[in-house]
Amino acid sequence: MVKFANVLFVIAVIFTFTGCKKTPKDNKVSPETIGQVTLQMTDVMVHDVTNPPLSARFFAYACLAGYEVIAQNDSAYKSMNGILNDFPVISKPEITDYSIQLTSALAMLETAKKMQPSGSLLQKYQDRLIDSCRTIGFSDEVIVGSQEYALEISKQILKYAKADKYNRISNFPRYEPKGTPGAWYPTPPGYFPPVEPYFKTVRPFTLDSSSQFQVAPPVAFSEDKTSGFFKLMKQNYDDKKEPEHRVMAAFWDCNPFALENKGHLLVGMKKISPGAHWMGITAIACKQGKTDFARTLLINTSVAIGLMDSFMACWDEKYRSNRIRPETAIRKYIDPTWKPFLQTPPFPEYLSGHSVISSTSAVILTHYFGDNFVYTDTVEERFNLKPRKFKSFLAAAQESGMSRFYGGIHFMDAIENGQKQGIEIGNWVIGTLNKK
DSSP states (O other), X not given: OHHHHHHHXXXXXXXXXXXXXXXXXXXXXXXXXHHHHHHHHHHHHHHHTOOXXXXXHHHHHHHHHHHHHHHHHOTTXXXXXXXXXXXXXXXXXXXXXXXXXXXXHHHHHHHHHHHSTTGGGGHHHHHHHHHHHHHXXXXXXXXXXXXXXXXXXHXXXXXXXXXXXXXXXXXXXXXXXXXXXXXXXXXXXXXXXXXXXXXXXXXXXXXXXXXXXXXXXXXXXXXXXXXXXXXXXXXXXXXXXXXXXXXXXXXXXXXXXXXXXXXXXXXXXXXXXXXXXXXXXXXXXXXXXXXXXXXXXXHHHHHHHHHHHHHHHHHHHHHHHOBOOHHHHHHHHTOTTOOOSSXXXXXXXXXXXXXXXHHHHXXXXXXXXXXXXXXXXXXXXXXXXXXXXXXXXXXXXXXHHHHHHHTTSSOHXXXXXXXXXXXXXXXXHHHHHTOO
């Protein structure tokens, strides 16, 4: 009887240390970690004054690294191989002890650390993330395995990124303003050179080419006071700049580097990019919608891919039409003292980038959360701007586009046609990602 009891005791001990032990893949990392990673990436972008199209590129590859980990471990999610242009088969490392969620987050961070100029700044957050996992019970074996797995995935994604031809842009000749009537040229106070004039040469993720969704050309430039172009100028010039409209313009400004007059000094003001704003909105929506880790990463990846492709399409048109900005045109042909409410960005006017990428992002988020998803946008709170409540993502995109008119930096046709292009690209991206 004693021997039998001893046997039962041994069995009980074995059960305690085996049957109750969770496998590494059961360890949970909060879905909000994904938003925290993109927020940390955003802070590095602000530090580096990363331009808007390039910011989208960073977000896209980082999210893809995290997403492919999910696709390798959850049959409900498929790899982007065969879906995105030239996307390779991502090999799964032969590692047994790891956490899927932690590996995904680390893959995002490892990719961003390599791609962003000051990516090493992300190491502090990565260390804190690992420490927090250790605190909640992750073993050293699981943490090390997750790190090794993440590095292997990141290496493969970085190889894919290197092949998109962005690194060849520096070989192109310096872009020179055309100098023809109605053409864009740098504006005060910084007279900055044009941003990413050759971005259209980069490989898109889902588009056949950057010109796939080419829109109608802009209203033709003319000095004739009865012309359509002069009417556009007057529309901007006559805008009353209502207080609420100024609030909208400031909220959606998202100019990575604006100059502000301080007496005899020009002071640089760093802010987030338009794409970073929409990645922030994505984090808000996922938290409010209580999406799990895998779906949160899918949604973030979808939005980031949409941002990249919509920036490509928009920038393709910007340097094709190469249209003059309202500030330049109005001061030359109507009133030399006129100033826009917002600082004019350093690239051609048509199309409105915010109108394009906001509409694309809104279409993608609407696909996942529905047409009447009411939310409060708190993204700009840390830049001392009050939150704004929206009845839907498309309503936010509409306001985002109009903010460029209220800010005095875009003509109305650039906004309206930009929104049309953005909606088309958003639908295309969703259709592509949902291929059987």
